[in-house]
Amino acid sequence: MTSSIHPTVRLNKYQKIRGKWNKRTYTIVRLIGEGARGSIYLALLSQQYVALKISQDSSVVSAEVNALKMLKKVQGQSLGPLLLDVDDVVLGHQTVYAFYVMEYIDGVPLNTWVKQEGLQWLFPASQQLLSQLHQLHNLGHIFGDLKPENILVDRKSKQVRLVDVGGVTPFGRSIREYTTWYDRGYWKLGDRRAEPSYDLFAYAVCLLSMDPHIKIQQMKSKDIEKVIQSATSLKPLHAVIRHALHGEFDTAVEMKHAIEQVNQKQLKVSQTKTSKSNFKMELMGVGTIVTIHFALLYYFIW
Amino acid sequence: MNTGTIRQILLITDGCSNQGEDPVQVSTMIADKGVAVNVIGVLDDDKSEEPTGLSEVNEIAQSGGGISRIVYADVLSETVQTVTRQAMTQTIQGFVSKELKEIFGKETDETDLPPEERGEVQRVVEDLGETVDLQVLILVDTSASMQNKMEAVKDAIDDFILSLQARTGNHYYSIFQFPAKNQVVKELLPWTNDGAKVAKVFPKLAAGGITPTGAALKQVVRSFQNVPNSAEWRDDSDDIIDSSYGTSQ
Numbered sequence: 115m116t117s118s119i120h121p122t123v124r125l126n127k128y129q130k131i132r133g134k135w136n137k138r139t140y141t142i143v144r145l146i147g148e149g150a151r152g153s154i155y156l157a158l159l160s161q162q163y164v165a166l167k168i169s170q171d172s173s174v175v176s177a178e179v180n181a182l183k184m185l186k187k188v189q190g191q192s193l194g195p196l197l198l199d200v201d202d203v204v205l206g207h208q209t210v211y212a213f214y215v216m217e218y219i220d221g222v223p224l225n226t227w228v229k230q231e232g233l234q235w236l237f238p239a240s241q242q243l244l245s246q247l248h249q250l251h252n253l254g255h256i257f258g259d260l261k262p263e264n265i266l267v268d269r270k271s272k273q274v275r276l277v278d279v280g281g282v283t284p285f286g287r288s289i290r291e292y293t294t295w296y297d298r299g300y301w302k303l304g305d306r307r308a309e310p311s312y313d314l315f316a317y318a319v320c321l322l323s324m325d326p327h328i329k330i331q332q333m334k335s336k337d338i339e340k341v342i343q344s345a346t347s348l349k350p351l352h353a354v355i356r357h358a359l360h361g362e363f364d365t366a367v368e369m370k371h372a373i374e375q376v377n378q379k380q381l382k383v384s385q386t387k388t389s390k391s392n393f394k395m396e397l398m399g400v401g402t403i404v405t406i407h408f409a410l411l412y413y414f415i416w
Numbered sequence: 417m418n419t420g421t422i423r424q425i426l427l428i429t430d431g432c433s434n435q436g437e438d439p440v441q442v443s444t445m446i447a448d449k450g451v452a453v454n455v456i457g458v459l460d461d462d463k464s465e466e467p468t469g470l471s472e473v474n475e476i477a478q479s480g481g482g483i484s485r486i487v488y489a490d491v492l493s494e495t496v497q498t499v500t501r502q503a504m505t506q507t508i509q510g511f512v513s514k515e516l517k518e519i520f521g522k523e524t525d526e527t528d529l530p531p532e533e534r535g536e537v538q539r540v541v542e543d544l545g546e547t548v549d550l551q552v553l554i555l556v557d558t559s560a561s562m563q564n565k566m567e568a569v570k571d572a573i574d575d576f577i578l579s580l581q582a583r584t585g586n587h588y589y590s591i592f593q594f595p596a597k598n599q600v601v602k603e604l605l606p607w608t609n610d611g612a613k614v615a616k617v618f619p620k621l622a623a624g625g626i627t628p629t630g631a632a633l634k635q636v637v638r639s640f641q642n643v644p645n646s647a648e649w650r651d652d653s654d655d656i657i658d659s660s661y662g663t664s665q
Contacts, residue, residue, distance in 0.1 A: 173541065176538035180539065183535070200531040288579060289582065294494060305578065305581060306582035
């Protein structure tokens with residue numbers, strides 16, 4: 115019977131977790147996160163860092179394992195973390211807990227990353243993320259619980275990775291997990307049935323939440339247009355965001371192209387602006403930075 | 417496969433009952449009728465610790481074969497979803513365990529299966545959860561202390577109906593409040609599957625009075641007899657979810 119507040123499981127540093135079925139032993143390093151569905155720990159398997167998710171509710175583990183297996187079917191770069199092991203562990207007074215182990219992604223949530231590195235990162239990040247979403251949609255599933263915390267930028271590769279697959283839902287089904295602010299139902303702009311535009315709505319809110327003027331959790335009004343208007347740093351993207359919020363993109367690729375077009379336009383604008391020496395740091399494409407760098411390089415060589 | 421019907425009461429309250437029958441006892445009786453009792457305890461914003469009165473919240477759900485959560489008003493919406501979904505999963509899992517027992521001839525829990533096979537069971541549970549018919553009776557505590565939480569309750573109910581509508585399976589919901597003038601409970605909205613009707617109820621949801629939780633529960637459970645019999649609303653005898661499930665936990 116699940117009557118506890120959260121299905122979290124407390125493990126200690128250095129605690130050994132030995133799987134009942136596959137007999138692998140993991141050593142707990144630290145807690146990474148705790149949520150409504152369980153706890154995630156950083157753990158060591160021999161010398162390898164892995165992420166271990168454990169829950170009092172075994173159906174949480176089964177469901178997420180199913181989702182991770184489904185994501186594996188995507189060719190090329192993996193969509194979610196790689197699934198490494200699924201097992202049970204007996205703890206304390208003979209209580210059995212289900213857990214699964216996945217690749218540890220040493221990453222920074224997209225919102226933190228953008229705060230540190232600048233809004234121009236939204237362009238390459240969006241390109242990557244929307245391609246990944248498109249692949250997922252091609253498998254007939256949506257991500258569901260899309261929010262900045264679930265989009266990690268890998269520290270080493272600088273690639274965007276989706277984590278936390280608890281919301282992955284087949285098309286036509288009711289969304290399994292979502293977070294209020296990123297849910298179109300909350301804003302009264304659509305239902306909670308899984309279709310690609312549900313993810314694109316959530317991503318549009320993610321974009322809005324990156325604007326330093328926006329504190330999405332403190333928004334009292336449910337009028338999304340007001341939120342758009344206050345996101346002044348993202349002005350060039352307003353049209354795209356509005357489009358996504360009103361479900362006018364059918365596929366992730368359409369949204370990706372639209373953002374790319376904004377990027378190209380920004381590039382041209384800022385180029386002319388630089389030459390006129392009234393360069394305004396509003397929203398810069400990565401291309402711009404590259405151009406500036408090349409300009410500087412050229413200057414030094416010369 | 418013919419999917420059955422899941423029946424739930426969702427009680428939203430902020431504290432202990434102070435009049436009439438013992439709600440924990442009543443809840444056991446309700447579970448015997450095949451109706452799960454879920455309870456959400458709503459905390460006051462200024463209280464950092466769980467008040468002792470709210471322990472009753474867990475006890476009612478436990479004896480009612482349901483799920484309980486104690487939360488602040490601002491997370492009420494998501495809690496209503498989680499609780500309903502988990503209770504539904506729990507009921508379905510109870511049914512699945514029973515099936516497994518028949519197959520294997522002994523008490524078999526999902527965790528007795530190797531993780532690989534568990535994934536298949538989970539898929540079946542999820543399919544049923546999505547397609548099974550659902551009847552939810554929402555019982556709102558509108559005693560005086562709930563006054564400043566009513567807006568959150570309305571938002572949560574509104575949001576909940578949206579989630580019900582996203583499901584593939586049929587649903588019926590009804591809304592009751594307690595206490596009411598000169599009576600223990602009052603039906604605010606009879607059984608319906610029309611999401612638009614919920615808005616009309618909200619102006620009537622005003623708080624004031626005492627908290628006869630047990631008596632209120634006892635009265636509302638009778639209302640499951642009044643669920644409309646539409647053509648798609650299947651007969652009880654077809655239920656694959658055994659109505660005696662609540663006692664087998």
